[in-house]
Amino acid sequence: MRNGTALLADIGGTNTRFALLDKEGRIGAPDVFPTAAHETLEAAIQHWMDETGHRPDAAALAVAGPVTGDVVALTNHPWRISASGLAARFGFAPVCVMNDVAAIARALPDLPDSAFRPLKPGTANPEAARLVVAPGTGLGVAALLPAKTGFHVASSEGGHVTLAARDAAEAALLERLREDSAHLSAEDVLAAPGLARLHHAFSGKSIEPEEVTAAALAGEANARAATAAYCAMLGGVAGDLAMAFDARGGVVIAGDLPGRMGNTFDMNSFIRRFTDKGPFAAYLAAIPVSLLDAPYPAFAGLAALLRDQPLDDQPPGRSAPE
Structure with a gap:
């Protein structure tokens, strides 16, 4: 000021x-x-x-x-x-x-390198957009685009896109989740309450998202299935959005949920689905992905x-x- x-x-x-x-x-x-x-x-x-x-x-x-x-x-x-x-x-x-989330995107150039924990290697193009995907209470999406002088921030309601299935097994899972909602958005499953919804779809039991993480750490099968499904679908949506924004400058996963998941965050499932885009697999393989770790x-x-x-x-x- x-x-x-x-x-x-x-x-x-x-x-x-x-x-x-x-x-x-x-x-x-x-x-x-x-x-x-x-x-x-x-x-x-x-x-x-x-x-x-x-x-x-x-x-x-x-x-x-x-x-x-x-x-x-x-x-x-x-x-x-x-x-x-x-x-x-x-x-x-x-x-x-x-x-x-637009504010987080605008912060990216001012944050230290130590604030970005690598999830997937790649080579960032400094002239291309950087994408922020933020799972928390909701699922926020925004991008930072370099301009001739400074930066432009592009807000988005990308978290509310319809969530698509990768295969028949995932389609059946989404149908179980869709029981109480005609439209199943990415936010419905990938915001914090969605982790509990996934666990309920596998187990029939209603517990809090934090309990899902704790149960997964303890090796409980349904909780591990829920966290693996969550990470795979988050990777798929992040890859879709990276293509939509041409985010060759890198993708940043923000929001507090991935950090709270700790060791239950399945990086392999995330990366496989992030790059699983047919002829655009190589395009996405080149994009670095990091987890934002900044207060x-x-x-x-x-x-x-x-x-x-x-x-x-x-x-x-x-x-x-x-």
Whole structure:
């Protein structure tokens, strides 16, 4: 922020994170709380300001939902967020809003090499797009495209594409998952609740996603089948999206679910399905894939957004271009 401080907010369906960007561009320690702890974002901001004593001049928000205008609805939570309303309520000037995975994509050039744990080797083309696929509460997708000056971020609702089967066995599995939903999207299976749905399809038992991972680590057959199926389908969807975005700059798996899976994340199943695209197998084999291991990466993207844009010339309540 050029002339003052800014509130950075990473707003998800499960958790919300606030941090202060100071006048020197440093990001303060984050405050993390359940999104459901407050009825509105305004109430959450007011509570944070009262608790910390911070009075930011501007705000930049990363929101888990499509950003198409002044009012943004979270995909997996009832909050509705108005940029102009926040500007009027708190005096923020400006209020910039972007999709949360788009913010992660924008952060990629500013993160250290150590933040990227290799999943699949390859050779990145620096002139091509980099793709972020983020399984968490939902399944977020965004891409970072090099431009003549700086970068352009392309948001996407790619997580809601229809999930396709690779073979007859997987088609039968998806039919079992489809029982309670006419449309079965990639997010339905590859976001965190989908891991529990997969386990239920194999076992008939309802347990939490964390319990699936623990059971897989203990060697339980249905849990291992569920995690293997999950990793294979995530690889297949990531490969499809890499082709759609021509992501020869590399694919980054973000979101907290793959990291929480630990040793149950089946890299071999993921890689096989990522490259299993017929005549485009060699194209995908050349694309490096990494797992993002960085705390609160959306904050770095929001800070870059504020740093890059001539904010003092913008009117309050403007949604950031992505």
